[in-house]
Amino acid sequence: MPEQPRIERPHADRIQSERPMIEIRNVTRSYGAFKALDDASLTIREGEFFSLLGPSGCGKTTLLRMIAGFDNPTSGSIAVGGQSMEGIPANRRPTNMVFQSYAIFPHLNVEQNVAYGLKRLKLQGGEEKRRVEEALGQVSLTGLGKRLATELSGGQRQRVALGRALVMRPKVLLLDEPLSALDKKLREQMQVELRRLQQAVGITFVLVTHDQYEALAMSDRIAVMFGGKIAQVASPKEIYQRPVNRQVADFLGGMNFVKAEIVEENGASLIVDTLGFGRIKTDKPKAFVRNGGAATLGIRPERLRVLWDNATAKFEVAGKVVERHYFGEITHLIVEIPGLEKPLSVTETNDFGADDIPVGTPIRLAYDPEALVAMAD
Amino acid sequence: MRARRFLPGGWLSAYAFLYIVFLYLPVIFLPIFSINTAATPKFPLTGFTLQWYEDLPRTPALLDAAWNSLIVGVSAAILSTVLGILAARSITRYRYPGRRAINGLIMAPLVLPEVIVAISMLLVMLQLGLSLSLFTVVLGHVLVCIPYSMTVLTSGFEGFDRSLEEASADLGESAFGTFRRVTLPMVAPAIISSLLVCFTISLDEFIIAFFLTGTEATLPIYIWGQLRFASKLPGVLALGTLLLVASFLLMTIAEILRRRAARRTQNEGGLYA
Numbered sequence: 001m002p003e004q005p006r007i008e009r010p011h012a013d014r015i016q017s018e019r020p021m022i023e024i025r026n027v028t029r030s031y032g033a034f035k036a037l038d039d040a041s042l043t044i045r046e047g048e049f050f051s052l053l054g055p056s057g058c059g060k061t062t063l064l065r066m067i068a069g070f071d072n073p074t075s076g077s078i079a080v081g082g083q084s085m086e087g088i089p090a091n092r093r094p095t096n097m098v099f100q101s102y103a104i105f106p107h108l109n110v111e112q113n114v115a116y117g118l119k120r121l122k123l124q125g126g127e128e129k130r131r132v133e134e135a136l137g138q139v140s141l142t143g144l145g146k147r148l149a150t151e152l153s154g155g156q157r158q159r160v161a162l163g164r165a166l167v168m169r170p171k172v173l174l175l176d177e178p179l180s181a182l183d184k185k186l187r188e189q190m191q192v193e194l195r196r197l198q199q200a201v202g203i204t205f206v207l208v209t210h211d212q213y214e215a216l217a218m219s220d221r222i223a224v225m226f227g228g229k230i231a232q233v234a235s236p237k238e239i240y241q242r243p244v245n246r247q248v249a250d251f252l253g254g255m256n257f258v259k260a261e262i263v264e265e266n267g268a269s270l271i272v273d274t275l276g277f278g279r280i281k282t283d284k285p286k287a288f289v290r291n292g293g294a295a296t297l298g299i300r301p302e303r304l305r306v307l308w309d310n311a312t313a314k315f316e317v318a319g320k321v322v323e324r325h326y327f328g329e330i331t332h333l334i335v336e337i338p339g340l341e342k343p344l345s346v347t348e349t350n351d352f353g354a355d356d357i358p359v360g361t362p363i364r365l366a367y368d369p370e371a372l373v374a375m376a377d
Numbered sequence: 378m379r380a381r382r383f384l385p386g387g388w389l390s391a392y393a394f395l396y397i398v399f400l401y402l403p404v405i406f407l408p409i410f411s412i413n414t415a416a417t418p419k420f421p422l423t424g425f426t427l428q429w430y431e432d433l434p435r436t437p438a439l440l441d442a443a444w445n446s447l448i449v450g451v452s453a454a455i456l457s458t459v460l461g462i463l464a465a466r467s468i469t470r471y472r473y474p475g476r477r478a479i480n481g482l483i484m485a486p487l488v489l490p491e492v493i494v495a496i497s498m499l500l501v502m503l504q505l506g507l508s509l510s511l512f513t514v515v516l517g518h519v520l521v522c523i524p525y526s527m528t529v530l531t532s533g534f535e536g537f538d539r540s541l542e543e544a545s546a547d548l549g550e551s552a553f554g555t556f557r558r559v560t561l562p563m564v565a566p567a568i569i570s571s572l573l574v575c576f577t578i579s580l581d582e583f584i585i586a587f588f589l590t591g592t593e594a595t596l597p598i599y600i601w602g603q604l605r606f607a608s609k610l611p612g613v614l615a616l617g618t619l620l621l622v623a624s625f626l627l628m629t630i631a632e633i634l635r636r637r638a639a640r641r642t643q644n645e646g647g648l649y650a
Contacts, residue, residue, distance in 0.1 A: 068547060070547075103540040105544075116548050117548030121549075
């Protein structure tokens with residue numbers, strides 16, 4: 001009998017240094033009365049792939065540009081590699097940036113673009129050529145060195161921008177929505193490549209994005225930002241599974257919200273009464289702040305599973321399908337539950353025929369009480 | 378465009394043809410009569426000669442006028458382009474109150490009657506106590522050249538992606554280095570184009586030069602002077618032909634450069650969110 005391959009469970013997180021690379025302390029950036037960034041504090045670790053995630057106007061780009069030196073905090077401090085960045089202009093910071101528009105110099109070819117920053121260093125004995133070749137290799141552009149920027153596709157331009165920054169061997173690579181101009185397929189491919197590249201070179205990457213899937217797929221940690229404030233900093237899994245508030249939960253994909261009354265609160269858990277789900281014991285999030293007797297619980301649509309035929313589960317709710325939306329690999333069901341003010345959305349894979357459930361069918365849904373997360377409003 | 382169908386194609390073509398003929402026929406006569414042996418410009422042509430051209434360099438007054446035109450043209454081109462760069466950069470790069478009004482005022486000489494401009498400038502120069510010379514002609518030409526210089530430069534500067542300069546700084550380059558290695562090479566075609574356009578305009582300009590010059594003549598003034606003598610007409614036609622060809626060539630090169638500059642500064646990157 002052939003030997004079964006053994007599947008090792010991967011480590012949830014890559015082992016990495018705990019040393020801080022970027023320290024942002026109480027940084028505020030005001031434009032008149034408007035605060036683009038409001039008392040933000042954040043520590044980004046060495047070798048980390050860190051994402052600043054939020055809707056447009058949340059201050060993520062402002063923060064990135066302040067790390068790069070294109071903008072200065074109104075108050076507060078930024079340090080990179082233990083050195084305060086106050087008064088240090090962009091051209092003398094140990095950071096390099098990949099611009100949203102790529103900012104490829106159109107009058108230079110690929111090689112000259114990549115070598116642009118090295119020219120000042122006056123490297124000896126072919127070292128410059130060697131480093132340019134190495135960088136072109138890292139971004140899979142070997143052999144395209146003589147091409148003009150105008151002859152490149154969007155994806156290739158992006159690689160030039162990446163190579164041009166990496167060749168400087170910065171302590172921190174800053175990426176300003178680098179994938180937003182690419183089409184979906186290329187974007188997904190570049191996500192994987194960027195992640196691979198980051199792990200290969202070990203440089204701290206700071207990515208600005210408004211695309212939650214991009215942040216989840218690539219990052220070691222994510223800071224979610226709204227209205228100039230940092231709402232939550234955590235690993236992708238933590239952010240997705242245990243969002244601190246409704247805003248964060250909503251921004252990172254679908255979430256069903258359920259109103260609840262707190263029955264009992266102790267160290268690590270909460271006991272709550274809900275109308276649809278009854279009495280539930282759930283983990284109390286570290287950041288949970290009690291606000292009177294009411295609480296909000298959230299459950300992701302994919303954590304609700306359709307119970308077929310006579311199957312039963314320890315925890316289930318019963319309701320009726322009111323809408324059905326087909327998405328190819330999954331089906332989205334909207335299920336009305338007696339007692340709940342809003343119907344639940346449920347995503348179910350199509351393996352068992354969720355795409356064939358007629359609207360109006362009575363249905364039972366299984367859930368894990370652990371998946372119902374308490375959060376601030 | 379359905380409406381276009383109602384216009385009979387034949388009539389439209391005929392109109393367009395007549396229009397072009399009306400515009401360019403007089404211009405075509407110039408070179409034709411300049412190689413005709415007869416001293417008076419009329420048909421039928423009597424014979425082919427290059428004599429009128431050969432005579433040109435043997436006329437000292439003409440050479441003086443050409444030299445004056447060159448000095449005025451080069452000075453006016455450089456001055457208006459330098460001023461144009463400053464104005465165009467300010468108009469395209471910054472947002473401030475009165476930006477549009479200032480832009481309009483700079484462009485205004487394009488539509489002002491040249492005679493009026495010339496007379497006003499003459500009055501101002503005399504009031505300032507300036508004696509009329511090539512220098513005052515240069516000042517007058519700068520005024521009429523700046524709108525053209527601005528137009529060419531703005532189209533070259535517009536859409537200059539600011540992140541290019543930021544990228545240069547990000548890669549360690551100083552402000553001056555960035556200007557030298559990024560900004561200048563990118564806008565150089567527009568600057569050269571502006572120089573050529575201004576030079577051509579100054580070279581061909583008559584009214585302002587006529588009012589503002591002292592004793593020294595520029596080429597158009599020289600031509601004007603020669604028109605009094607019927608026997609000099611073929612020489613004038615030859616000179617006019619040369620000016621025409623020179624202007625046409627300079628403007629063509631300028632336009633090619635302007636387009637190249639505009640294409641170069643267009644942001645080929647991605648989208649701005």
